[in-house]
Amino acid sequence: MNSRKILITHPLHPSLLEKVKSQFSAWQIIHASKQDEWQEHLIDSEIIVGWRNSFDMQSINQNDQLKWIQTWSAGINTLPLDQLSKKNIFITSANGVHSYPISETIFALLLGLTRNIHTYVRNQQTKKWDGTDIKLEAHKKTIGIIGVGAIGLETAKIAKAFDMHVIGVRNSLKPTDYVDKLYTSNQLAEVLPICDYVVVTLPLTDDTYHLFQKEQFQQMKKSAFFINIGRGEIVKEDDLVEALISGEILGAGLDVFETEPLQQSSPLWDLENVIITPHTSGSTEHYSSRVIEEIFLQNAIYYLKGEPLPINLVDYHKGY
Template sequence: MRTLVGLSGFTPEQEERIRSAVPGWNVVFGKAKELDPGIFREAEVICGWAKEAEADLLRPDAKLRWVQAGSAGVDYLPLKALEQKGAVVTDASGVHPVPMAETAFAMMLAFGRKLHLAVRKQAERKWEPLGAYGELRGKTLGIVGAGAIGEETARIAQAFGMRVLGLRRSGRPAPYFDRMSGPEGLDDLLAESDYVVNILPHTERTVRLFDAGRFARMKPTACFINVGRGSAVDTAALTEALAEGRIAGAGLDVFEKEPLPDDHPLWSMDNVIITPHMGGLSERYKDRLAELFADNLLAYAASGRPARNIVDYGLMY
């Protein structure tokens, strides 16, 4: 009997949807530490990943053929070992565009209307106007990583009356962008943008892409927002740029090291908004993941290969 293991904490209704996609299979849901390790050696398909199960899933005699990740980024998976095993990996791209775009806009709106400062004044019981307030209308937004999340962010930006610049590896045009470029256009995008939103995945090419030189390209009035991966940013260079006023602010959901150490100077900066890597979380997250997984299961049962979101091991996404 073919076995599927789900580790993603689905509701009973979501579990039933997944079961119905593969009738006759042995479908097991639960937390890795609570399941018999033997089930991982039998699992042909797993949704989610856990360090506790890794050794059993990667054994030479394990039956693993497909991993459905619970996130858009897959850099936390043992990709080289999975590639050597011949397993297919699919990511959760398409599950996160709405909450990620809304997180980026929450930060942009907060900076423009100085809500982050107003909340701090509220805690001090101070009624204190905070100077010049801005608008998003007429501003330029630069989106670095113009995939599904970037496209949703661009759609909302146009509704706000913003000019939208995008960057993607292929450089191909996409809906809602006024201009799209390939990687060679990054410096121009930074120089023109009032807000820069990073949504890049973690790859060898993106590590510390945003370094001191890149922050120097930005306007001193611009804000940098990172909802992609912390590894894309040289945190020391960003901290220095903020402290010296070379950029106006930063909204940070992800960091090189998580959690951010409690003695890090970013915590105390008035021009910084910090959130605990929650940009993709939503009350609808698990329902969207279950829908994606069930659809891919139907394709896998019919053809032996999922239909959507297959990760290219060479690109790491």
């Protein structure tokens, strides 16, 4: 009888790989980060750690052994959810591993825009000394966090160090630390006019697609900054560009875009009130260890006992 198999498609430090082997001592562990190495194992692996968009779906569909996919990202919108749901495959995401690096990026963007750091970096290239347009500060301002999950909570915690008033938007109104007041997504129109900073940390679902467009930017303060580290498709990008050019909002910090890489023809590249990062807000030296140690191996304890997976189990109906 063939041993049960795990396919790991991302490079792991030997120490992490040993921890996987120790917990799955009777299993065959395939550690293959290149397509020509993983291809043959798609058809008979019971667990796949690290979803790749280049996977051969014919092999996945033929795999009657596949029971669990641990993704390498928090978002699951690139997975063929309809096909996987029909096969009753468990999906666990990497949600939560990004809390520190993304919240740091959010505040890097927030403070950079507030204190004109992006302008000064450009001026440095031409040795231009100009400090005439600097007046804003973030302390005691109001920040609206649209999506109060792990990333949103860490962002709220940092905001409190700046004595900011924190407003959160999520479906549950259960009180939480560091958030002064919670609203539901249906109350977004009440939230946007009172925020100095609007931070989007939402996943992409049918409900969040183009959640932010012309109407929402018109509801924001003209002095407000918009920061998106969720998914680019949550924002109707043409409407955002129009809002930035017209002065409907003061500026934006963007890590995600409707089309990635961001097309060279995009007006966003040339707008002086925009900071662009190339979808790197979640990158961190600790990424692999957090996915493996804090999510995968913790869930594995329950999987091996035939019990429900407690961490980041995706709800197909919700899309996250």
